Amino acid sequence: MPGLTEGIFSQSITYICEHGESGAMGIIINQPLDLSVAEIFEHLEITPRGDFSTTPVMAGGPVQIDHGFVLHRRCSATWEASLKVTGEITLTTSCDILRAIANGEGPPEHLIALGYAGWTAGQLEQELADNSWLSLPADSDIIFNTAPELRLGAAAALLGIDMNLISCEAGHA
DSSP states (O other): OTTOOSSTTTTOOEEEEEEETTEEEEEEOSOEEEEEHHHHHHHTTOOOSSOOTTOEEEEOOSEEEEEEEEEEESOOOOOSSEEEOSSSEEEEOSHHHHHHHHTTOSOSEEEEEEEEEEEETTHHHHHHHTTOOOOOOOOHHHHHHSOGGGHHHHHHHHTTOOGGGOOSSOOOO
8 A cells, every 4th residue: 555655565566375374475576676587597507598688586575585486377387396376377486497487498477586575374464454455366467468667557457546546544434
């Protein structure tokens, strides 16, 4: 919500990957780091076949910012460490997917992030009750086919909302 004006969650969209009794985890999908996928490949000593110098890496969240996470969809291949989030979207944390992406053999629709957002048991529910977040069903096209700077507006539009017109102040009737 607009009242959250500082830090990584300001103006962010978080795709919730897992939610249960012990808490929740998600990946922020619209906060690009000043880092390209090409630089990640270079750091990992992976030689890509294509040019990844303009493909941004997202700041996935403030937890484990030195760990990589790959959200991807519509991929029949299996990877060493994956969590099937939905029938369409998977979260993978193993390096084998990065090598496949670099070789042009990975999932064509993917988002690479460093770090994740995490909540302890009941924390996310409390933040939702406190009106800190808007909640809506995920839209894969926004995640994978919309430019990062347009994702917030596109997601809000699914609810018929213009984020520029939402007040930071809450009223009570």
